[in-house]
Amino acid sequence: MVLDDDSIESEGGLSYQEKSVIAYLITTAILYILYSLLVYRRYQVGDYDPAAAAQFLGRAILLLIGIQIVVQILTQIFLAIGSSVAARKEVDPSFEDERDKLISLKGTRNTFVAFGAGFILSMIALAAGMPATVTLVLIFIAMMVGDLTGELSKLVYYRRGM
Amino acid sequence: MAQSSVSNNIRKLRFYNGEMTQQQLADKVGVTRQTIVAIEKAQYSPSLELAFRIARAFNVPLEEVFTYDPEDDPA
Secondary structure (H helix, E strand, C coil), rough: CCCHHHHHCCCCCCCHHHHHHHHHHHHHHHHHHHHHHHHHHHHHCCCHHHHHHHHHHHHHHHHHHHHHHHHHHHHHHHHHHHHHHCCCCCCCCCCHHHHHHHHHHHHHHHHHHHHHHHHHHHHHHCCCCCCHHHHHHHHHHHHHHHHEEEEEEEHHHHHCCC | CCCEEEEECCHHHHHHHCCHHHHHHHHCCCCCCHHHHHHCCCCCCCCCCHHCCCHHHCCCHHHHEEEEEECCCCC
């Protein structure tokens, strides 16, 4: 029983949703690593007011969120352009259907679970008498890990099913 | 691979309905082609509403499209 879809299926590769998740993962991971190194370097050379260390970290986190939003918008734009330019049989979906929404929901759940675990860890550090800046750093790391966990789990759900 | 306990005859039904493509079926029931692929591979169990829309697209009862096998149910 040979159907016309078989030729599309045999193109193999990734769906648009999977490419979008992978693009997000790669750009986010690179951004997190580079930004963390930059902030850490500034911290090490003392390029901040020690009396306002918590403020320094707070600003660094807020700036990262803003940069990440811009980077992700640009990534999705370039992905959409690249996808439309590439000569392919298949038209990329222009909407989120029930499966996409369910995968997104499960990914968000996993993000919150990972972030929650990291948050508890930061509270344990605070309760153990560590400085507040350590707590902030742990929350920062928990945010990154949570974000990457959610996106990675979405990729798994798309590839292997739910 | 995560397998659903609900199996289906969608591929066969598409073939017998004028060799309907996955994209055509997806357009008829309002989902993406990737979702139809996932359903056919039993990697995703559609919602009740979507299941009924698929059955209606083929003009057959629900039971002719989907089969539930309790032995495959992990619960």
